[in-house]
Amino acid sequence: MGSLHNKSAGVLLSRHVAAALGTSLSEIVAAIELDQPPNINGTELKFYRMAKILVIDDEPSVTASLEQALRMAGHKVMLAANGLEGTKQHSAEPADLVITDMFMPEQDGVQTILQFRKLFPGVPVIAMTGNPNGDILTVAQRLGAVAVFEKPFSTDELLKAVDKALKRG
Numbered sequence: 001m002g003s004l005h006n007k008s009a010g011v012l013l014s015r016h017v018a019a020a021l022g023t024s025l026s027e028i029v030a031a032i033e034l035d036q037p038p039n040i041n042g043t044e045l046k047f048y049r050m051a052k053i054l055v056i057d058d059e060p061s062v063t064a065s066l067e068q069a070l071r072m073a074g075h076k077v078m079l080a081a082n083g084l085e086g087t088k089q090h091s092a093e094p095a096d097l098v099i100t101d102m103f104m105p106e107q108d109g110v111q112t113i114l115q116f117r118k119l120f121p122g123v124p125v126i127a128m129t130g131n132p133n134g135d136i137l138t139v140a141q142r143l144g145a146v147a148v149f150e151k152p153f154s155t156d157e158l159l160k161a162v163d164k165a166l167k168r169g
Contacts, residue, residue, distance in 0.1 A: 050074050050075055050076055051075045051076070051095075051096040051097055051162075051166050052075070052076045052077075052078065052093070052094070052095045052096050052097075053070050053075050053076070053077050053078070053095055053096065053097045053098075053099060053162065054077075054078045054079075054080060054086055054089060054090055054095035054097070054098045054099070055067060055070070055077060055078070055079050055080070055099045055100075056079075056080045056081075056082065056083055056085070056086035056098065056099070056100040056101060056104070056109075056112060057081070057099075057100070057101040057104065057128075058081050058082055058101065058104040058105060059101070059130075062101070062130075062151070063079050063081075066099065066158070067079060069155045069158065069159065070159075070162070073159055073162070075162075078093065078095060081104070082104040082105055082106040082107050083100065083104060083106070083107030083108060083109065083111055083112030083115065084106045084107040085106075086098065086100065086107075086112060087107070087112065087115050087116070087119070090116075090120060090123070091119075094120070094123070095123065096123070096166060097123065097124050097125075097126070097162060097165055097166055098112075098116060098123055098124070098125045098126070099125075099126045099127075099128065099158075099162075100112050100113065100125060100126070100127055100128070101127075101128055101129060101130075102127055102128070102129040102131075102136050102137070102140060103129060103130075103131050103136075109127055109129070109136075109140060110136075110139060110140070110143065112125075113125050113127065113140060113143040113144060113145060114143060116144075117143065117144045124146045124165040124166070125144060125145050125146065126145060126146060126147045126148070126149070126158075126161055126162070126165060127140035127141075127145040127147075127148045127149070128148070128149040128150070128151055128153070129149075129150060129151060130150075130151035130152075132150045137149075137150065146161075146164070146165045147161035147164070147165060149161070
């Protein structure tokens with residue numbers, strides 16, 4: 001079974017699917033590369049685009065597990081160890097979504113959310129913490145976080161929040 005993976009669109013198609021649609025794989029890929037949804041027999045095909053997600057957390061075990069879950073869901077994942085590093089990374093390679101911890105060295109989650117709201121107002125932010133003392137997640141929501149999570153949380157919960165956040169943006 002021949003297949004093609006087009007990185008720019010994050011689409012995996014097989015020749016069998018293209019044949020079933022009554023077109024060629026190259027026609028579909030060409031349309032995707034031009035960032036135009038292919039029109040097959042009068043029906044515009046919609047494809048799920050792989051999102052770039054920036055995960056900001058100082059705990060390597062957390063970033064590793066989030067990276068694995070998000071990649072398995074088809075997303076490109078970028079990592080940063082603190083908010084300052086994350087902001088610089090986003091400036092160099094913009095993300096579609098940011099997931100940030102609230103307690104980190106150098107620049108914490110509150111400062112990170114504030115900076116993203118000021119510099120990159122259209123980028124949705126999801127906040128998380130393993131130290132839910134006080135009202136830190138409520139503060140994160142008031143600052144503009146589209147979702148908040150207390151660690152540990154389920155992968156399914158996170159992926160639902162990611163999908164919802166990406167549909168808003």
